[in-house]
Amino acid sequence: MKKAYLGVDIGSISTKGVIIDSENNILAKEYLWTEGDPIGAVKKLVAVLKKNFNEKKYKIVGVGTTGSARKLIGVILGANVVKNEITAHAIGTLSLYPDVHTIFEIGGQDSKIIIIDNGIVTDYAMNTLCAAGTGSFLSSQSRRLGLEVEEFGPLALKSKNPTNIAARCTVFAESDLVHKAQIGHKKEDIVAGLCKAVVTNYLNNVGKGKKIKPPIVFQGGVSKNVGVIKAFEEETKEKIIVDPNSHLMGALGVAILSQKEKEIEFDFNIEDIVFETKGVECKGCANNCERICIYKDGELIDAWGNKCDKGAIKIKR
Amino acid sequence: MKKTRVNFPRFGSYDICVEHIIKSGLDCEYVYAPPITKKTLEIGTKNSPDFVCTPFKYNLGGYIEAIEAGANTLIQVGGVCRLGYYGELQERILKDLGYDVKFINLSNGNFKNPITFYEEFKKINPNLHIKKLAQACALAVKMVEVIDKIEDYIRQNVGFEKIEGSFDKLHEEFLEDLRDINDKKELNLLSRLYMKKLKKVEVEKPKNPLKVGFVGEYYTIMDQYSNHYMEKELAKKGIIIYRWMNLTNSILNPNTKEVKQSIKNYAKYDMGATAMYTIKKAIDYAKEGCDGIIHVKSFGCTPEIDTMPVLQRISEDYKIPIIYFSFDSQTSDVGINTRIEAFYDMIMMRKEEKKK
Numbered sequence: 001m002k003k004a005y006l007g008v009d010i011g012s013i014s015t016k017g018v019i020i021d022s023e024n025n026i027l028a029k030e031y032l033w034t035e036g037d038p039i040g041a042v043k044k045l046v047a048v049l050k051k052n053f054n055e056k057k058y059k060i061v062g063v064g065t066t067g068s069a070r071k072l073i074g075v076i077l078g079a080n081v082v083k084n085e086i087t088a089h090a091i092g093t094l095s096l097y098p099d100v101h102t103i104f105e106i107g108g109q110d111s112k113i114i115i116i117d118n119g120i121v122t123d124y125a126m127n128t129l130c131a132a133g134t135g136s137f138l139s140s141q142s143r144r145l146g147l148e149v150e151e152f153g154p155l156a157l158k159s160k161n162p163t164n165i166a167a168r169c170t171v172f173a174e175s176d177l178v179h180k181a182q183i184g185h186k187k188e189d190i191v192a193g194l195c196k197a198v199v200t201n202y203l204n205n206v207g208k209g210k211k212i213k214p215p216i217v218f219q220g221g222v223s224k225n226v227g228v229i230k231a232f233e234e235e236t237k238e239k240i241i242v243d244p245n246s247h248l249m250g251a252l253g254v255a256i257l258s259q260k261e262k263e264i265e266f267d268f269n270i271e272d273i274v275f276e277t278k279g280v281e282c283k284g285c286a287n288n289c290e291r292i293c294i295y296k297d298g299e300l301i302d303a304w305g306n307k308c309d310k311g312a313i314k315i316k317r
Numbered sequence: 318m319k320k321t322r323v324n325f326p327r328f329g330s331y332d333i334c335v336e337h338i339i340k341s342g343l344d345c346e347y348v349y350a351p352p353i354t355k356k357t358l359e360i361g362t363k364n365s366p367d368f369v370c371t372p373f374k375y376n377l378g379g380y381i382e383a384i385e386a387g388a389n390t391l392i393q394v395g396g397v398c399r400l401g402y403y404g405e406l407q408e409r410i411l412k413d414l415g416y417d418v419k420f421i422n423l424s425n426g427n428f429k430n431p432i433t434f435y436e437e438f439k440k441i442n443p444n445l446h447i448k449k450l451a452q453a454c455a456l457a458v459k460m461v462e463v464i465d466k467i468e469d470y471i472r473q474n475v476g477f478e479k480i481e482g483s484f485d486k487l488h489e490e491f492l493e494d495l496r497d498i499n500d501k502k503e504l505n506l507l508s509r510l511y512m513k514k515l516k517k518v519e520v521e522k523p524k525n526p527l528k529v530g531f532v533g534e535y536y537t538i539m540d541q542y543s544n545h546y547m548e549k550e551l552a553k554k555g556i557i558i559y560r561w562m563n564l565t566n567s568i569l570n571p572n573t574k575e576v577k578q579s580i581k582n583y584a585k586y587d588m589g590a591t592a593m594y595t596i597k598k599a600i601d602y603a604k605e606g607c608d609g610i611i612h613v614k615s616f617g618c619t620p621e622i623d624t625m626p627v628l629q630r631i632s633e634d635y636k637i638p639i640i641y642f643s644f645d646s647q648t649s650d651v652g653i654n655t656r657i658e659a660f661y662d663m664i665m666m667r668k669e670e671k672k673k
Contacts, residue, residue: 068651086659120670121663123638126656209629287354307546309482 004058006049006266007255008042008077009088009248010034010069013108013135014221015041016251017049021058024095024256028052029248038069039076039275046077050268060266062258064088066250075294075302076275080261083254090114090121092253093217096243101213104232104240105249106202106222108135113206125206135221137170138228141177141194145187149225152191156227159192166197173197195227199235214238219246273297282311321345321419321441324388326376327353329539330464331564333495334457335392341499342453343442345390350383353542357382362646364410370399371615371645372536375543377407384416390441395424396535398590398620458569459501463508465565467491470515472560476552477520487514523555527664530602531560532595532628533613534621537644538562544613544644545653551611554661559607561598562591583627590620596627603635608664610637616645638663 004027009016012034019028030048034041064081065074066088074082093103094116103114111134115123127134139149147155156162163185166176173194180190203212216238222228223246232240245252276295280303281288291305291313303313323345325335336347350357353375361378380391391411393404404422411418421441426434438445467488475484491511498504529551537543539562548558571594577587580596587593595612602610612628614621625641632639640660642653 068655084655084658084662086655087662118670120667121659122636122667123632124659124663126652209626211633285354286351286356288356 001059002057003061005062005255005258006060007064007251008073009250010038010042010067010073011107012068015045016248017045018248018251018255019049019053020255031247038073042073043271046268047271061263062261063266064254064258066254078264080264081258083257085250086112086114086124088250088253090116091256092249094119095256097215097217100215100217102216104216104218105220106134107220110134111202111206113210115210123210127206138198153226155188156192156195157230159188161189162196163189163193165193192227195231198228199231203235212236215241217241219249221247282306284310319389321390322348322388323390323441324348324350324383325392326379330492331461333492334460337460338453338457342450343445345442348383348386348388350379350386358646368617370618371543373403374646380411384418390419392421456501459504461564463504465563467511472548472558474520476555477522479519479521483518527556527668528607529556529558530607530610532598532610534615534618535591537613537615545650550657559602567594588620588623592620592624595624599628599631603631603637608668609660610639612639613642616643
């Protein structure tokens with residue numbers, strides 16, 4: 001039996017999973033929508049991965065989780081490593097591009113920049129207050145223009161004269177877009193303008209003050225959009241590398257990290273197990289911490305959310 | 318006549334010192350607002366202008382909670398940024414909300430003419446005894462110094478305690494006992510007693526632990542609730558935390574001239590409030606070999622926004638990672654924890670790489 005490692009990246013929009021061997025080769029991969037139900041999404045993900053995976057030849061001895069639901073899913077999968085997405089993305093990308101210097105990452109709800117020097121993360125930033133210039137903005141605008149998100153990039157490439165669209169804030173961008181459409185700008189120009197707006201917004205906010213040097217790797221869901229890639233290349237005057245598995249870097253990174261941890265037993269059959277979460281408000285003080293309790297087949301397995309020990313929930317082990 | 322029951326906004330552990338001034342120096346009662354919670358911030362946010370800095374909201378929420386707890390006289394301080402306008406605006410808001418309270422605004426005082434402060438204190442107690450007040454203030458200053466000394470030690474060791482919670486427990490006991498102090502002699506005894514107790518707490522420090530320096534805006538850096546207990550979160554990962562910013566260093570011994578001189582390569586003018594100290598300490602921490610620096614501020618804090626380009630230069634010149642946090646009333650823990658975790662991973666991996 002050879003050893004294999006599962007990495008799961010549960011974002012707000014999509015859930016990504018990979019299984020790798022000890023040499024970081026991808027044995028199975030899957031990408032699906034989270035749809036506001038991380039537990040359900042992970043159950044589906046694990047079921048699909050199981051089908052595409054040779055259980056006779058390989059045995060999973062490590063599980064890692066990352067993404068905004070990493071803690072919850074970490075408990076459910078019994079992961080041996082739970083890592084933030086910044087570190088996970090850096091590790092995943094470095095395994096394929098050891099000399100990478102800059103990582104652009106634009107996902108569904110967040111975007112980040114990671115600066116790497118000699119294989120070590122030296123600086124990073126993440127968007128904080130708003131989702132301007134992320135995937136969800138692009139998909140809502142494409143709907144407004146009657147386009148599928150997938151058509152967006154190729155159409156943008158056709159434009160010779162991208163429309164100028166206010167990039168500072170999605171609300172302004174949206175009204176600007178409507179005006180420009182109504183006064184007769186061509187659709188492909190508007191689409192190209194939007195791609196440019198996303199890039200300017202990204203570089204001015206997340207990328208502000210960061211030393212952007214090549215090689216630059218671009219990943220996250222939006223990296224599938226050729227229009228945005230082109231806009232990045234024009235803006236930075238550098239070649240932008242996009243890996244075919246660019247959306248899986250976080251999952252890959254956390255699977256690699258699980259190789260270094262103590263080995264665990266993993267069971268693919270979680271589909272029939274009932275996982276439930278319950279919010280319990282603490283009445284200890286006026287802060288009323290919202291604590292989350294996780295139940296596995298009715299049994300409490302973990303809890304968090306309390307700020308102080310007064311609100312700690314005891315778990316029988 | 319109604320009894321005067323005074324409240325000052327909660328601020329770190331310092332309200333014990335204010336309580337001492339009010340009780341011993343002015344012969345009035347002191348009312349503690351309940352500890353800051355989500356509710357405090359909710360009340361504050363609801364009644365504040367949306368774009369005002371976050372400490373304003375915490376203060377206002379705290380005032381209202383204190384009034385509900387029986388306070389009828391409120392004190393606000395002044396400062397060389399928007400803080401200077403807090404008092405005036407808060408007094409107006411509270412009045413508009415229908416609260417009948419006396420508001421003492423120390424930003425009406427003028428340091429060049431100390432008698433103006435005396436006038437403000439007189440509003441609290443018209444029959445105040447100047448000698449008594451002076452004595453109480455002198456002791457309060459000493460109390461501040463002791464608090465800062467004790468908390469500095471805790472900050473640098475709490476991440477390595479063998480039994481979790483030992484330092485927190487001692488800290489709580491210390492603050493409890495500090496409340497009963499009447500004179501300098503008692504204070505010195507207490508200080509020595511607790512330093513001894515703290516040094517007895519067993520710690521397991523690795524040979525070369527990670528070190529992180531904190532810089533940033535006055536209130537957010539010192540009030541643990543506002544910065545989401547960031548110091549503690551980091552310390553728990555086994556990091557020594559350095560924080561120069563406290564009342565002892567910034568108010569009692571500020572050394573403005575020297576600070577200005579030492580940062581002249583980076584900033585020519587004082588940008589107000591804590592800006593110069595932020596720059597100075599960032600340089601110091603970088604030179605002293607810290608593994609990283611954390612900059613915290615409330616959303617929209619102008620002096621601290623001004624320091625950020627300078628900090629970016631310092632980060633580049635000294636090759637030290639600096640991470641920036643901006644807090645407002647909507648900030649959730651999740652995003653902060655992700656960034657803190659990533660920061661920890663980053664400085665850890667850098668350190669390991671250096672060892673090789």
